Amino acid sequence: MSTKLHLPKESIDHARQLARAIASPVVDFIDKHSSVTVERAALRLAGADGANPDGVPVPNLVVDQLRAADPTMLEDGAVLRYVNALVRTGDSVGALNARVAAGYNVAQQPLVDREKIVKKAAELVTTAADRIKGNRAHRELKQEEFHGRNNSPLLYLIVATGNIYEDVKQARAAASQGADVIAVIRTTAQSLLDYVPFGPTTEGFGGTYATQENFRIMRAALDEVGEKEKRYILLTNYASGLCMPEIAAMGALERLDMMLNDSMYGILFRDINMYRTFVDQKFSRMIDAYAGSIINTGEDNYLTTSDAFEKAYTVLASQFLNERFAYSAGLPARLQGLGHAFEMDPSIKNGFLYELSQAQMAREIFPEHPLKYMPPTKFMSGDVFKGLAMNTLFNFVSKATNQGIHLLGMLTEAVHTPFMMDRFLAVDNARYVMNNMEGFYDDIEFKKDGIIVNRAHDVLTKTISFMEEVEKTGLFDAIEQGLFAEVKRPKDGGKGFEGLIKKGPAYFNPFEDHLKRELGLER
Numbered sequence: 001m002s003t004k005l006h007l008p009k010e011s012i013d014h015a016r017q018l019a020r021a022i023a024s025p026v027v028d029f030i031d032k033h034s035s036v037t038v039e040r041a042a043l044r045l046a047g048a049d050g051a052n053p054d055g056v057p058v059p060n061l062v063v064d065q066l067r068a069a070d071p072t073m074l075e076d077g078a079v080l081r082y083v084n085a086l087v088r089t090g091d092s093v094g095a096l097n098a099r100v101a102a103g104y105n106v107a108q109q110p111l112v113d114r115e116k117i118v119k120k121a122a123e124l125v126t127t128a129a130d131r132i133k134g135n136r137a138h139r140e141l142k143q144e145e146f147h148g149r150n151n152s153p154l155l156y157l158i159v160a161t162g163n164i165y166e167d168v169k170q171a172r173a174a175a176s177q178g179a180d181v182i183a184v185i186r187t188t189a190q191s192l193l194d195y196v197p198f199g200p201t202t203e204g205f206g207g208t209y210a211t212q213e214n215f216r217i218m219r220a221a222l223d224e225v226g227e228k229e230k231r232y233i234l235l236t237n238y239a240s241g242l243c244m245p246e247i248a249a250m251g252a253l254e255r256l257d258m259m260l261n262d263s264m265y266g267i268l269f270r271d272i273n274m275y276r277t278f279v280d281q282k283f284s285r286m287i288d289a290y291a292g293s294i295i296n297t298g299e300d301n302y303l304t305t306s307d308a309f310e311k312a313y314t315v316l317a318s319q320f321l322n323e324r325f326a327y328s329a330g331l332p333a334r335l336q337g338l339g340h341a342f343e344m345d346p347s348i349k350n351g352f353l354y355e356l357s358q359a360q361m362a363r364e365i366f367p368e369h370p371l372k373y374m375p376p377t378k379f380m381s382g383d384v385f386k387g388l389a390m391n392t393l394f395n396f397v398s399k400a401t402n403q404g405i406h407l408l409g410m411l412t413e414a415v416h417t418p419f420m421m422d423r424f425l426a427v428d429n430a431r432y433v434m435n436n437m438e439g440f441y442d443d444i445e446f447k448k449d450g451i452i453v454n455r456a457h458d459v460l461t462k463t464i465s466f467m468e469e470v471e472k473t474g475l476f477d478a479i480e481q482g483l484f485a486e487v488k489r490p491k492d493g494g495k496g497f498e499g500l501i502k503k504g505p506a507y508f509n510p511f512e513d514h515l516k517r518e519l520g521l522e523r
Contacts, residue, residue, distance in 0.1 A: 004446050005357070005364055005456040011464060012365055018467040019320040022475050027328050029275070030282045034509070036063050036499035037194070038283045039078035041245035044253075045128045045287075045511045046079055046121070047093035049212070051198040052101040059246070060195045061100050069107035075504030079511070081106045083121045088112060093124070121510040128253070129290075129514060135255035136292040142232045149231040150180045153373070153398055153406040155430055156236070157423055160185035162204030164214045168221040173420050175225045175233045178427045181258065181405065183236035184218060186210045191241025191270050192495060196250070206417070210237050210247055215254035234258055236296070239284050240266055242496050244277065248284035252291035258337065258405075259288055263325075264318060265298035267479060268305075268487045273494035274479055285329035286515040295331060296405070297322045300341035300374035302485040308343040308378075309351075312358055313462035314484055315340050319362065320467065321475075323369070330519030333368035337405050341374035342394040346386075350451055352393055357455040359401040360446075365460075373398045375409030384411040388429065395433040402441050406430065 040048075040059035048059045056064075062082055066073040073081065085106040086096055100106065111117070157179040159170040164184075171182045187204030200217060201209040208214060215237065222233040234257035239248040244261065251259055263281035266272035288295055299315045299322070306314060319338045326336045340362050344351045362371055376390045391409035398406045408426040410418040418426075446452045470478045482488035516522045 003364055004444075005360055005453050006448060007361065007364060007456060007460055011460055015317075015320050015460070015464055015467060016324070018464065018471055019324040022321060022467065022471050023324040023328065026278055026475055027282075027325070030279050032503055033275070033279045034074070034077070034501040034503055034507070035276050035279050035496075036067075036074070036501065037243050037280055038245050038509075039063050039074060039501070040243075041249045041283060041287070042077070042079050042509050042511045043082055044246055044249045046082060046124045047127070048082060048097060048100075049198075050097045050101050052103075055198065057195055057198050058097050058100050062106055065105050065107040069105075072504070073107060074501050076506050077508040079121060080111075080117060080508040081109070083117045083124065084111050085109055087116050087120050117508075118510070121508075125510050125514050128511065129518075132252045132291050135252070139232070139255060139257060139292065142226070146226075146230055146232050149229075151178065151406075151431065151434070153403045153434075154180040154234065154370075155427060156181040156183060156372075156405055156407040157427070158183045158185050158407075158418075160207040160417060162187060162206070162208055163202040164200050164208050164217055165202065167208050168218060170420055170423075171218060172221060172225045174423050174427070175222060175229060175231075177424050178431055179233070179408075179423075180231065181234040181236055182218070182222060183258075183260075183407075184208055184210070184214070186238050191238070191266065191272075194242045194496065194499065196243050196246050210250075212250040212254060215250055215256060219254050219256070236260065239288070239295075240298075241270060242272060242276075242280075242499075244280040245284040245287065248287040248291075248293075251293060252287050256293060258294045258296055259284075260298065261285060261288065261295040262298040262322065262339075264322075264479075264484065265301055267489050267494070268485050269298075269301055271489060271494045273497035273500070274476060274489060274491060276494075276496040276500045279500065281325065282329045283512065285326060285331055286512070286519060286521070289330040289332075289335060289519055290515055292335070294335050294337045294370060294405075295326065296337040296372045297339045299339040300343065303341055303343040304378060305485045305487060307345075308341070309345065309348060309354060311486075312459045313466050315358075316361070316365070316459060316463040317467050317470070318484065319366065320463070323366065328521075330515070330521050333366070334370065336366075336369045337372040338362070338366055338369050339372045339374060342376050342390075342397060343374070343378050346376075346379055346390060352397070353451045354455050355393075356397050356400060357452040358459065359397050359403065360452070361456040361459060363401045363403070370404030372405040372407065373403040374407050375413070377409075377413055380409075380413040382415055384415070387411040387413060388425075391426065392429060392433060395430045396437065399434040399437055400440050400444070
């Protein structure tokens with residue numbers, strides 16, 4: 001990757017050193033803790049599935065049984081008691097799930113010899129690992145078979161009807177029209193549910209419930225249309241919120257290819273407790289790394305509350321931090337879809353040059369990362385013609401700076417949930433612009449003392465100053481003080497705090513142990 005902005009390497013290296021220093025105490029905290037949803041994710045990987053007549057999922061039933069019997073039981077890990085019940089009853093996983101759904105309480109069963117539990121758990125780990133590795137191998141096989149057939153950057157489109165079967169229709173149409181990535185938006189506020197609904201769903205507001213069955217239905221539909229189009233169509237959902245690692249586990253089991261995954265988004269914009277969600281984020285990212293899923297981070301959301309021109313340095317700082325946290329979870333650069341957005345006020349003089357500078361800066365600092373570039377939303381209005389013009393400039397910048405994942409802008413953004421025709425126009429516009437400037441990146445250079453270069457240097461300098469402040473303050477305190485996105489969140493407040501668990505000396509999570517070994521994270 002050639003440099004066009006002449007950014008000083010020593011400054012970039014210093015920013016990464018700061019990111020490491022900021023993340024280190026947070027990672028130490030994470031490694032000493034678990035959460036109710038980490039435990040439920042481990043249960044799901046063990047095969048815990050189904051729900052009782054009231055719709056309470058089996059993983060929740062098991063964790064709730066342990067908490068009710070003795071809160072300290074979870075300090076040993078929920079898998080211990082679940083596997084103990086398997087050994088005691090001699091049941092298959094499916095039979096035990098049915099038994100638990102009918103009222104069987106795993107917390108009331110005395111523990112058998114630990115060696116028996118460890119041996120049985122190893123079988124469950126192998127079963128889950130083989131399934132996930134098989135999914136990863138299938139994806140890689142198809143991507144090799146259809147190599148060169150996808151757009152560059154990947155064109156990313158959203159469906160959000162509330163009904164998974166209607167979503168399938170829209171997804172098929174979008175893929176046939178040229179989309180490479182289909183994202184199924186979750187129903188409004190699902191991120192705040194501390195459980196994952198069971199089975200297919202046909203009702204949702206502003207989106208469709210993320211469930212394992214819905215994942216399976218959409219994956220099958222996209223595989224079918226992908227064979228017809230001779231392209232591998234990637235599927236995306238949201239491993240964020242209170243069930244972040246559970247959704248990552250379901251995605252790994254059903255071969256989702258991307259996961260929106262960023263604890264800072266949950267803290268700042270959903271008021272989820274910072275301790276809880278950082279713990280959840282690491283386990284979810286370990287699962288994604290093992291599954292070969294690309295994470296998408298949420299830096300674009302900062303610009304909904306902060307000015308994109310004045311606070312651009314907070315986006316870059318967050319990208320550095322997300323990179324460091326991702327590495328600590330075993331995610332290589334090629335699986336880090338770091339986020340940013342085309343969100344400056346369109347009335348700014350030379351705004352296009354500043355947007356181009358910001359995007360090019362991200363590309364040069366993170367050359368191996370499949371950067372996810374988000375379209376204008378904050379300043380979109382009912383003027384669809386101006387909206388189309390803004391999206392055209394966004395498409396231009398994305399191709400001009402070699403972005404990896406391109407979320408298509410809609411001319412009716414902020415007016416209504418886009419129709420299929422809006423999606424068609426978005427794909428058509430992007431493909432027109434990007435085809436006409438295919439070789440632009442390699443053919444263009446920037447004036448060394450011009451607006452674009454000077455802006456990038458200025459943002460990098462401010463980013464380093466900001467990160468130095470965060471290092472002195474500490475990340476948890478910096479969030480509490482509102483240094484990110486101008487949103488303040490208390491350390492001991494927010495949703496889900498009561499679900500944080502301190503690991504006991506006998507903590508048992510064979511899936512975490514397996515992931516650490518496979519990803520090279522053992523200390």
